[in-house]
Amino acid sequence: MGIEEKLPSGVLLTTVERVINWARKSSTWGATFGLACCAIEMMAAGAPHYDLGRWGMEVFRASPRQADLMIVAGRVSQKMAPVLRQIYDQMADPKWVLSMGVCASSGGMFNNYAIVQGVDHIVPVDMYLPGCPPRPEMLIDAILKLREKILHEPLGANGRKMLEARTARGDVPVVAPGAMPSSYRSDSERRKEWEMAVREGREEQLRIENWMKDGRHLQGGGRW
Amino acid sequence: MGAITDSVKGFGVTFAHLFRKVVTTKYPFEHPVAAPRYHGRHILNRHPDGLEKCIGCELCAWACPADAIYVEGATNTEANRYSPGERYASVYQINYARCIFCGLCIEACPTRSLTMSNEYELARDSRSDLIFTKEQLLAPLLPGMEKPPHPMWLGESERDYYVGALADPGTAAGAERSPSYTAGPEGDET
Numbered sequence: 001m002g003i004e005e006k007l008p009s010g011v012l013l014t015t016v017e018r019v020i021n022w023a024r025k026s027s028t029w030g031a032t033f034g035l036a037c038c039a040i041e042m043m044a045a046g047a048p049h050y051d052l053g054r055w056g057m058e059v060f061r062a063s064p065r066q067a068d069l070m071i072v073a074g075r076v077s078q079k080m081a082p083v084l085r086q087i088y089d090q091m092a093d094p095k096w097v098l099s100m101g102v103c104a105s106s107g108g109m110f111n112n113y114a115i116v117q118g119v120d121h122i123v124p125v126d127m128y129l130p131g132c133p134p135r136p137e138m139l140i141d142a143i144l145k146l147r148e149k150i151l152h153e154p155l156g157a158n159g160r161k162m163l164e165a166r167t168a169r170g171d172v173p174v175v176a177p178g179a180m181p182s183s184y185r186s187d188s189e190r191r192k193e194w195e196m197a198v199r200e201g202r203e204e205q206l207r208i209e210n211w212m213k214d215g216r217h218l219q220g221g222g223r224w
Numbered sequence: 225m226g227a228i229t230d231s232v233k234g235f236g237v238t239f240a241h242l243f244r245k246v247v248t249t250k251y252p253f254e255h256p257v258a259a260p261r262y263h264g265r266h267i268l269n270r271h272p273d274g275l276e277k278c279i280g281c282e283l284c285a286w287a288c289p290a291d292a293i294y295v296e297g298a299t300n301t302e303a304n305r306y307s308p309g310e311r312y313a314s315v316y317q318i319n320y321a322r323c324i325f326c327g328l329c330i331e332a333c334p335t336r337s338l339t340m341s342n343e344y345e346l347a348r349d350s351r352s353d354l355i356f357t358k359e360q361l362l363a364p365l366l367p368g369m370e371k372p373p374h375p376m377w378l379g380e381s382e383r384d385y386y387v388g389a390l391a392d393p394g395t396a397a398g399a400e401r402s403p404s405y406t407a408g409p410e411g412d413e414t
Contacts, residue, residue, distance in 0.1 A: 051248045102290070106321035106351065109290035118321075118351070128354055129347040132324035137251050142347035144252065149349060179353075181345035182252035204356070205364040208267055211341050212364075212395070216257045 014162070017155040024068075024094055025150040027056030028143075031067030031091060033084070036074025038101040038133040045136035055143065064090040069146070070123070071139075075103035076116040088123045096126045096150065098142055101133050108132060127178065141182040148185070149178035174198055181207070258342040263325040265343040266318055268361045269336065271385055272394040273377040274369035276306050276362070277337035280313035284329035284338055292322035293329060306372045308382035316358035321351050336389070363395040 034042055042060075045052050052058045061067040064087045076084055088097065099119050102108035105128045107117035119125060126149065129142040152173075154163040166172065174195050184194040190210075197206040249256055258264065269277045280297030296315035306312035329338055348354050365371060378385055 048247055049249060050251070054248070102320075102322055102324055105354070106319070108322055109324050111291065120351070127347055127349050128321060128351060130320040130323060130354060131344065131346070132326075135344060137256060138344050138347065140251055141345045145347050145349070178349050183255045183345060186252045202364075204360040205362070207265075207343055208341055209364040211343055 017159055018151075020155060021151045021153055024153075025147040028069040028096065028147070028150075029067050030057055030060045031064050031070040031087060032060040032062050033070055033087065034073045035076060035080065036101075036103065038073035038104070041133045041136055042071055042073045042100065042139060045139045050136040050140060052140070052143070055147070057143070064088075065092055067091055068094065069096045069098060069143075071098045071100050072104040072119050072123075073100040073133075075101075075108065075110055076119055076122070077114055078116060081116050081122050084119065085122050096146060097123050098127045098129065098146060099125045100129045100139060100142070102130050103132075105130060144182040144185070145178040145180075148180075152177040258344070260342075262340075262342045262344075263327050264341045265320075265346060266329070266356075266361055267339050267341050267363050267395070268316065268358065269339060269395045270363050270365070270369060271308065271378065271389070272368065272392050274365055274374070275308055275372050275376065275385075276312060277335045277394070278313045278316065279307055279309055279335055279337070280311045280316075281334065283332040283334060287328040287332035288323075289326065289328065290322045290324050292319045292324075293317070294319070302375070304373045305375055308376050308378075308385040313358065316361060318356050318361060320346055320354040320356060335386070366395060369394075 034040075044050060046058050046060065057069070060071075064070075068091070070088060070091065072084065088095070097119070099105045103110060103115065104119050105125075107115050109132075111117070116122065127142050127146045129138060131138050134142075154160045175198050180191070180194055184190045193206065193210075194203055197203040271277060280295055282295045282297065285291075285293040285295050294315065294317040295313050297311045298314035300306060300310060300312050325340075327340060330340055333339075346354070370377075376382075376385070378388055
């Protein structure tokens with residue numbers, strides 16, 4: 001891409017990589033790509049109750065040139081597909097794609113000739129978010145996971161080589177970046193619990209166990 | 225003159241908002257409580273002795289409007305028993321890239337094996353990670369439960385299991401209220 005392709009590998013690169021990735025993950029502006037019902041939840045996530053502004057991304061840019069993250073919110077019809085690709089091509093590098101909702105991720109329940117069976121047929125997707133539509137918390141969770149992924153992205157050709165070497169050595173984090181639920185990652189105790197569970201391969205059981213133990217769904221259900 | 229008083233009035237409204245109660249929720253630092261019957265991630269429940277409730281009948285897969293569920297049944301033998309009765313699910317997969325969380329599978333399930341939790345943090349970076357296998361979906365082993373395969377410990381036939389489930393459902397999170405549940409201060413049945 002630019003200067004990062006020519007940087008030497010070594011200590012300097014890892015530090016630069018950290019700083020650049022930190023800058024990149026902070027305040028990723030979204031390209032408006034609301035196509036269906038998921039867009040309503042996306043708007044709700046930007047509004048005061050959920051407030052994506054806490055991560056500096058309450059602005060959804062109508063102009064792709066100023067956007068870093070395309071949130072494909074809704075089912076993509078065959079007719080919309082070339083438009084989606086054009087918007088993606090117009091976005092400036094570095095850019096990421098979040099496929100919001102099952103329709104964008106795989107076609108969902110619309111398994112027919114009119115709907116593209118997953119936007120990854122058209123653009124590379126960095127994060128898949130299930131749900132029909134996903135609630136705003138799920139979108140925030142997906143964005144936070146994507147931010148974690150961006151933070152661990154290798155920088156340039158040498159960075160990719162170093163990452164390969166690290167992976168070959170087995171020097172990788174226990175939990176892959178972007179795999180831990182945000183409510184676990186933001187709490188140091190629960191984070192340790194999750195890491196332990198991943199080592200034992202029972203993280204999904206842990207999630208259900210904690211949910212049953214809390215039993216908050218049995219106590220009148222919050223603000224409802 | 226009117227312009228000045230108007231703008232004072234206007235900015236006054238903005239300024240007054242500083243002293244209002246903040247409406248923003250603190251997710252992810254505080255986990256919000258979903259509605260009691262919120263349709264979240266599925267659970268495959270267990271009988272009180274640890275045997276699986278799923279009998280591999282595929283009714284959930286047939287009910288699914290998005291074709292998100294894949295089940296492969298197999299026959300229980302005395303040496304290799306996973307569920308009471310004749311059949312069990314040797315393969316059970318839910319594709320969360322397709323699942324629309326409508327809950328028709330829950331309605332279709334004849335043994336209350338499949339229920340839903342309120343967990344929703346499901347985003348992953350690959351489509352294959354979104355296909356949850358039986359190992360991931362099965363409920364955790366609570367105290368007193370033994371990992372199958374093992375013989376039926378709660379009775380002679382599967383009938384004893386289903387009659388017994390009225391008093392002791394095992395894990396049935398999200399489906400029945402457990403007998404130990406007592407109403408909270410706000411009362412139950414919201």
